[in-house]
Amino acid sequence: MNNAIIRQAKLELARREFFYFCHLKAPDFYKADRKYLIKMCADLQAFYEDKDGDVLIINVPPRHGKSRTVGLFVEWALGKNPKEKIMTGSYNETLSTVFSKNVRNDIQEIKADTSRFVYSDVFPGVAIKKGDASMNLWSLEGAYNSYLATSPSGTATGFGCNLMIIDDLIKNAEEAHNETVKNNHYEWFTNTMLSRLEEGGKIIIVMTRWASDDLAGKVLDYYGEAAKLIIYKALQDDGTMLCDDILSRKSYDDKVRAMGADIASANYQQEPIDIKGRLYSSLKTYDTIPCDRNGQSLFTLVRNYTDTADTGKDYLCSIVYGIYNQEAYVLDVLYTKEPMEVTEVATARMLYENAVNVADFESNNGGRGFARQVRRILQEQYGSNKTTINTFHQSKNKEARILSNATWVMEHVYFPANWKDRWPEYYKAMTKHQREGKNEYDDAPDATTGIAEKINAPQIKAAHVNIY
Secondary structure, three states: OHHHHHHHHHHHHHHHOHHHHHHHHOOOOOOOOOHHHHHHHHHHHHHHHOOOOOEEEEEOOOOOOHHHHHHHHHHHHHHHOOOOOEEEEOOOHHHHHHHHHHHHHHHHOOOOOOOOOOHHHHOOOOOEEEEEEOOOEEEEOOOOOOEEEEOOOOOOOOOOEEEEEEEOOOOOHHHHHOHHHHHHHHHHHHHHHHHHEEEEEEEEEEEOOOOOOOHHHHHHHHHHHHEEEEEOOOEOOOOOEOOOOOOOHHHHHHHHHHHOHHHHHHHHHOOOHHHHHEOOOOOEEEOOOOEOOOOOEOOOEEEEEEEOOOOOOOOEEEEEEEEEOOEEEEEEEEEEOOOHHHHHHHHHHHHHHOOOOEEEEEOHHHHHHHHHHHHHHHHHHHOOOOOEEEEEOOOOOHHHHHHHOHHHHHHHEEEEOOHHHHOHHHHHHHHHOEOOOOOOOOHHHHHHHHHHHHHHOOOOOOOEEEOO
């Protein structure tokens, strides 16, 4: 009698509380003393039951049960509401298939040991529909298309969902550095997955935080305060571990030494790898330009550095800056992929409006012809001959130039306090550029490096001509 009552109490608790469902299914992993698992389960349940919740992002270290918990959450949600339509996205088709099969097989499990709990004990009225149980798409009895597992390389055509779950799309540091991979993930999410989300649907993203512009980062930027973020660090702020049974301090320290601080921080501390590895760790800003007591500018020279686009995929980067005490104050930026017939006019206008004294144009890749056109526009449209335009050939290695001048840029180049809003693409290119690894574009750091070179060595020993 007592055993029967206890058994029914456990089953009822598992129906009501997601953690106890997990504990019932896998008591060796979902232990009562693993507080982070209790909290993770409670967070998932609270979000699921919150009518106003739209997006939940949970960042969890590897091997701490995030995929396992997400799989059990799908089972529990379907038990709570068999009419639920759930879509999950994983790294690739293989993982999404494994994920789907595990959920499906758990629901189908036949009781063979009376001492063990199976899914049908908790939710006896829920079963997989016969003849509708393929590996990646299946339905429950009395429902239609209950579950679809997919990936960025898979398909979601014809399927709608009211609960979308994304599980760890980035697998390693190489992908975290790869702008194309991250952009493809976000395009898949926005173009494919979001189009499948029904009105009032919810999104849950569970992943290790690799990069500031990974899927979690971009979703946070898009949804803003509407997205709820929960972070679990392997090494806690007080020096203890999230779970010693899963990852001890000794093992953690060994992994940090083996894989490097930046990769370890991303994997285990949810600190994006690009923040640890970015070239410019800090950039200075200003509220007002240097002025005398009468409010007159103290700039000894207003200068411009322009690097035209090498190819149609590159950016033209043209920066106007004032010089005071060998410090550079950025005043205006043109950073665009627009064609030359547009950028020639825009560059000339920027030089005129900022009363630039000297403009330096890299002559590589059509830069000399571009400078001539800017000169013509200044004369014909503005009647101006106040700007001296220099062209010069840049023969130094771009990457070496950028790296060797990075410290000077951080210490001596000042940007307007609101530069993120004024020039968002330029800001992004500067703040996300990596010291190592693949950068999609380097046009912004390249042109900014030119400022350092001009201030420190105004007479560059390279071929140049004065057009004026």
